[in-house]
Structure formats: C-alpha cells, structure tokens
Amino acid sequence: MLNHPPPPPRLGHSLLPALWICPFRPFFLATALSALVGMALWLAVLAGWLPAPDTPGGPVLLHAHEMIFGFAAASIAGFLLTAVVEFTGCPPIGRPALRLLALIWLAGRLGWACSGVVGLIPAATADLGFMGLLLFHITGPLWRSPQRRHLSFFHSLLALGICHAGFYTTQLRGQDALPWLHLATGMLMILIVVALSRISMRLVNDVLEAQGGMSTPYLARPPRRNLAIFAIGLFSVSEFARTSGSTTGWLALAAAAAVLNLLNDWHVGRALFQRWVFIAYLVYWCMGLGYALIGVGLLGGQPWGSAGRHLLLAGALGLASYIVMVVAGRMHSGWGLDPRPWVPAAALLILLAALARSLAGLPAGSAHHPRLILIAGSLWLLAWGLYLARSFPVLALPRPDGRQGCDDAVTKR
Amino acid sequence: MRSGEAVALVGPSGCGKSTLLNLAAGLLDPWEGTVRNGFVRPTMMFQQPRLLPWKRTLDNIALGLKARGESVPRRHAAARQLAHAMGLSDEDLDKYPSALSGGMQSRAALARAFAVEPDLLLLDEAFSALDIGLKSELYGLLAHQRRARGCAVLMITHDLMEALRLADRILVMTGSPGHIVASHVIEEPTAGRSEDWVFAHTARFIRESGIRAAFGLPPC
Amino acid sequence: MRPAHPTRRSFRVAVERLGAAGGYLWSGWGSVASICLFLAAWDVAAGHLGELILPRPQDALVRLQGLLTEGQAWPEIAITARRALAGFALSVGIGSLLGLLAGLSVTASMTARPLVTLLVGMPPIAWLILALLWFGAGDGTPVFTVFIACFPIIFVGAMQGTRTLDGQLRELARMFRLPPWMRLTDVILPHVVSYLFPAWISALGMSWKIVVMAELLSTEDGIGAALAVSRSHLDTAASMAWIVALVSSLLAIEYLLLEPLKRHVESWREFASSRS
Secondary structure, three states, rough: OOOOOOOOOOOOOOHHHHOOOOOOOOOOOOHHHHHHHHHHHHHHHHHOOOOOOOOHHHHHHHHHHHHHHHHHHHHHHHHHHHHHHHHHOOOOOOOOHHHHHHHHHHHHHHHHHHHHHHHHHHHHHHHHHHHHHHHHHHHHHHHHHHHHOOHHHHHHHHHHHHHHHHHHHHHOOOOOHHHHHHHHHHHHHHHHHHHHHHHHHHHHHHHHHHHHHOOHHEEEEEOOHHHHHHHHHHHHHHHHHHHHHHHHHHHHHHHHHHHHHHHHHHHHHHHHOOOOOOOOHHHHHHHHHHHHHHHHHHHHHHOOOOHHHHHHHHHHHHHHHHHHHHHHHHOOOOOOOOOOOOHHHHHHHHHHHHHHHHHOOHHHHHHHHHHHHHHHHHHHHHHHHHHHHHHHHHHHHOOOOOOOOOOOOOOOO | OOOHHHHHHOOOHHHHHHHHHHHOOOOOOOOOOOOOOOOOOOOEEOOOOOOOOOOOOOOOOOOOHOOOOHHHHHHHHHEEEEEEEEOOOHEEEEEOOHHHHHHHHHHHHHHHHHHHHOOEEEEEOOOEEEEEEHHHHHHHHHHHHHHOOOOEEEEEOHHHHHHHHHHEEEEEEEEOOOEEEEEEEOOOOOOOOHHHHHHHHHHHHHHHHHHHHHHOOOOO | OOOOHHHHHHHHHHHHHHHHHHHHHHHHHHHHHHHHHHHHHHHHHHHHHOHHHHHHHHHHHHHHHHHHOOHHHHHHHHHHHHHHHHHHHHHHHHHHHHHHHHHHHHHHHHHHHHHHHHHHHHHHHHHHHHOOOHHHHOOHHHHHHHHHHHHHHHHHHHHHHOOOOOHHHHHHHHOOOHHHHHHHHHHHHHHHHHHHHHHHHHHHHHHHHHHHHHHHHHOOOOOOOHHHHHHHOOOOHHHHHHHHHHHHHHHHHHHHHHHHHHHHOOOHHHHHHHOO
C-alpha cells in the first residue's frame, strides 16, 4: 500500500468514508432508507399513531408516489449510473455531479414532507429536475455506445419521466393524478424486464459455468421479451385511456401470459434453484400473478386492482430492486457475491410482504384487512432493515481491496 | 480371395470398381456371367456412414443383429461392447447420428459392419472423407478387428497409400472394358508397416509402368 | 465409462421426458398471450359495433359455459366430432395406403399427379352438392365431404414420402439383410411419416372446418346445424359460442395431441435441426 497523506477531515467522513466512490452507493443507501422510513411512517398513519398527512392528493397518493418516485427512483438511479458505465465502458459521472443528483433526490422527498405547507411546486421542481438530470447523465454513454444496444434503458426511463411530469401537471391542476402512477407502474415493469434480461443473462450463465458442462447456455431471447414489453405497454396505455374494463382486462391477462412466457428462458434445470437466479425468477412470477389478478378482477367486475398492483410493486419491483442491489452492490464494491443466509431470508420476507399485502385486497383476506396490511408492512421493514444492516459496509465503507471506483470484484464468491 | 485375406482394388474412376464391389455384395445382379462367392456373410461399409437418422447410434450399430432376430438385450450388449472398442462413449450411443461428428459417425458405421461378424468386409472408399488423423485411427481399429475376427476385406480406394497400408494384395484395374491388369502381393505383415515403409513403397509402387498406364500417367 | 444402472437410467429418461413435456406446455404461455391480445381486439370491436352484431368475448364464453353446463352442447359436439373423425379416418386410411403404393411406382405417381390437382382444385361446396344428391340428409353427406376434401392432401404427403426415400438407405437395408417387415418399420415408415404427419395435421384442421359447413347445409344436428339455428334466431352470442367451441377444440387437438405426437415421432429431426 502506498502511503497517502491523510485526507482533510470533513463532516460525516468518519461515518460514511467511501459513500461517493461509486454512484450506486449513495442511491442504494437512499433506497433502503426510503423503504424503511416511508413504510414506517405509512404504517404509523394507518395504525393511527400519526395523524394523516395533509399533502395534496391525500395520503394514498403520497404513499404510492413515494414508493414509485422515491424508493424505486433511487434504486433505478443507482443501478443505471453504475450499469451504464459497465455496459458501455464510459467513465462514471464525477463526484460533484453525483452529490448534486443525490441532493436533488433528497430535496424532492423533503419537498413532499413539507408539501402540506408550501404546496407541491418545490417537490415537483426537485423531482422533475432529478429525472431530467439522470436522463442527461445516462443518455450520452448509451447513445455513443456501438449499435446503441442499450437504448431501451433510455426509452423506459424517458417514459417514466413523462409519467412523472404528467403526474405533477395533473395534480397541480387539481385533478386525480393516480392514473399517472398506474401508468408509471407499467413503465417500471417494462424497465424491470429490460434490466433483468441483461443482469440475469450474466448471472445464470455464471452459475451454469460454475456447475460445469451445461450444454444449453441461458439466453434471454428478445422475441419473448418484446412480446412481454408490448403486452405490458398496451395494458398500461389501455388502463390509462380508460377503455372498457373488459378490454383492459384481456390485455392484463395477455401481459400476465407474456410475462410467464418469459420464464421459458429460465427453465434451465438445477441452476434455477441457485439463490441469485431464483430470486430473479420470483420477480417474474410476482409480475405475472399481479397482472393475472388485475385481469381476472377487471373481467369479473371484482375490485382486485390494488391486490394485483401490490404484487407488481411490492413483489416484482421490491424483489427486483433487492436482487439488483444485493448483486450489483457487492460486485461493484469488491466484496464478491454474498454467501450468507440473510440474502434469501430477506428476499423471502419481501415476497411474503407482497403476498400478505395482496391477500389483504382479496375477498379471502378482507376479514383481516388491517391486520394483514400491518403484517405486510412489518415484513417489508424487517427485510429492508436486514439489507441495510448487512450492506452498510458495502455502501459506505472503503472497498476490502483498497481500490477506488466501481471495479468488478476480481474473485467471485 | 482367400478367407482372412485383405485385397485392395485400385484403379481410375469409372473403371468398374464399385460395380464389382456391388456385385460381390449382392446388391447388383450380373447381366451376363456368374459371380462365384464363397463367403456367407458379406457386409459393406459405404462411402458415407449411412446411419439411419431416426435411430439412436446404439440401435444403428445393432441394426444387422436385429435383422438377424437377436433379442433386444443381447444385441444391445453386443453393440455396446463393440462401440466401446471403437471409442464411442455411452453418451454418443444415446445420441441421434446427426448429433455426432463425422469421425464418430464413421466409427459407428464400422461398428455396425463388424457387429454382424462378417467373413467378408467390403469397403467402398469408406475413409476417403476423413482427415488424416481420423483415417489413421480408423485404420488401426480396422486392423485390430480384422486380426481378432479373421475376416476377409475387399476394399476399393483411390488412395494408394491406404491400399499399401491395409492390403495383403493389391489389384489394379483399368476401365472400358474393366479388367484387372496387375496384381501386387505385399509380403510385409500389416502390423509391421511403419509410416516410413508406407511412404517408401507408395513412391516405388507409383513408378511401376503398369500402374502408370492404368491411371493414365505419362511413363517416367 | 460403464453404462449407468438400468433403473437409474430409465428414471433419468423419465425425468427428462417429464421436463420436456412441462417445457412444451409452458411454452404455450406465448400462445395464450397472443390469444388474449386477440380477445382484447375482439372486445374493442364489440364495443364499437354493439352487442347485437358482435357480442363481447366474455359474453360468448359465458354463453358457451351455459350451453356446456346445461348439457345442450355435448351431444352436438359428439355428433360433429364423430362425423369429422370418421371422414378423417377414412381419408387417413385410404389416402395413406394409396399414396404409399403410388409412390412405389413412378408410373403410378406420374398418372396420379393431374388427378390430385383436380381433386385439390375442386371446391368442397361442389362435393357437398354431389354428396347431398348421392347420400341425402344424414351422416353420409358430411362424412363423404370430409373424406374427399382431405384425401388429396394425405395422398400427396404419402406419395412424396415414398418417392423421396433415399436409395442409399434401401441399399443399406439389403446389405444388412433386413427382413421385409423391418424394412417397412425401420427404414420406410420413419421417413414416410415425416411427410405424412404434416399432411394428417392439415387434413384434421380441414376436416373440422368442412364438417361444420356440410352440417350447416345438410343435417338437423351437430355444431353446424346448431349454428344454423342460432343464426336464424339472430342469436349472435350463441353463434360466437359455437364458433369458440369449434376453434378451441381444434386448437386443443392440434397442440395437446398431434404436435406432441409429432415431436415424439420426429425427435431425431429436432436434434438434427438444433445442431445446424
């Protein structure tokens, strides 16, 4: 080791000495914190321990918005800023830009916290500025890379940004902005399909290679993926445009079938039951079942939308964020994949949380609705608490190999 | 031809080598004259492996045994044993021929031919499509099986080196009308022929005037 | 390498088969997705045209469920299936046999070609008229129409199968002294079947369509007749229900019976194509 002169002391430096060396670090930390704080406050409101916030649009809108554009947006920023660097080989964004981005994200959260007093304009400015800046940072590398193979990330993020802008415009006009959040849910699902196909291809083939001598390598085939993206997109647009319930219902069933069809690529034998692969596999199951619930509900005239949507968001989105954070976080900080049992345990907690929340919205669980929601929320808190406790060193402390930046771990596992 | 003897038939294209072989195999009936064939169980290995694409390799090797009415376990055991001797693994035997490489297909075809325990093996340029490494390996397998079973071999080939490597007697044939113009007995036992020996004798063989005339080469 | 223990071997094969079957069924989700997309398009069209012209898919499905649970539908389906399968079986038997024989002789296949063209070119409705004159209203008319419409397809398949049989493999069969029965089962049939099967499948689809048309015009019972009745009552929901029943039974037969059978019989082809 070279003897560096000791860096000048700075506020928070001793607690978070290496927070800014790679873009995923601050954002994955923000994701876990927002999962915990957001859910804890929401549960406290539901249980009556806290008064309902007087934010514009009411508490449900606040909960939905914060889960999508607080929690999910932070994990997406962390993932994209790190992954695009890996996919394209472009240099990562500088530390000042990263600090600015994280600060704007935080400003958006604070803006919502104070929106009952100061209105929505500050939050809208911060949130849309965050989306714009994030788009700006990933567009260049994606556009310059040969054949522009990863441009679908740009498209889905742009779609998400448009949803966000639409959400604020509608809300500021005093109209119901929830349909924009439903549309954003669809865009998130598309982003998951796009991202997971890239990650899983590497993950599954690594496992297959480690098991040795598998004859059929895993391939995420574009035709199936495109069908799933098409069906999800069509459903989301149809739902947004308020076409007849039955049309939207059939489209939801089409999306469910197209997502389950994706699993054809995943049935590769024993490798599927390896934890990294299986957690990603469960993401699609949650997504498929979520859309199936929405579709059957719409066709049968049952109010199952919330149950299905929570499978999509808490289940598919929760698990997808989690697996990305656990894998990419460890790999790009020099720790290598984590063999400890907390990894599948926390994934199981997230899955159970999604199932419990979904059950609360179905006839079978309606009798225990408040209790199920409380259970779901607690499981969710437990899972992300576990993640934060185990991953804090990965996110905030220096790399074990002493290097800077986001280099892949040299030795895996 | 004597039993156990290996005879190579060389000659230019179109001189009737294949016709002769097909007559010997009983695939063609003579227009005039008769074929005197004292061998009871002739079998043939063709230029292409000609494995049945819809049968697994094991069943392909056992084809002749099945035709003879052997029971499934017996013919499979015999085919498996022979295939192992030919360097085919159990996995290969489970595959369809299209999933095998060219060399493996040729091994299977050779195993299929030996499975019926022939007293005369007819080779119709059976090795001409293989690379030299595979050729030499299959020559070894052929020689080994021949010694073990004492079956006669009648082979036609364009490759003089192949003839000198494998045959006890070389017959040279010319075309229109096809007849045998020269016979060349090799005293050296097949096992004792080294590569140098084969090279040297091929060079000497090709200088003989009868051979040159048969292939239409100018005299040297 | 020693061969694996026979029971463990067969266990492994069984697991592989099960896995393959599961994989096949699972790949059906893609078809389910596109069918759902189609139903959504149907639903949009129904919304624009109105219930009277085009009922919504779920109404047709509910109606079909009603017909099935009330027990009205099963006898009609059975009657139609009986006629279609009888005609199909006749053409499979006669068409395959004659095609095989025609393929064995160059003269016969030369003579058969123009006749086959004639049979293929003849519209089924013309056969139906003739059949009505010959057989009257009864089972004979639909069965004959199905038979005569399917016959040329199967005949051509069988004939081409035999014509294209590799001469080299015939030589092989003679060289290894295959008895005539083995020559048929081990050499000729596997090859011919790869031509016959697609022909059978398209003929089956054809038979299902033709039988309904024939019933619509000639009989008092069966799905075709039920369609005629629902049309005369302007009951579009029932008409659609019958059509859905017809199409889904065809899909079920093709994807759950014929396609797996075809894959099993031609598994060697699968291996061949997966390598190239």
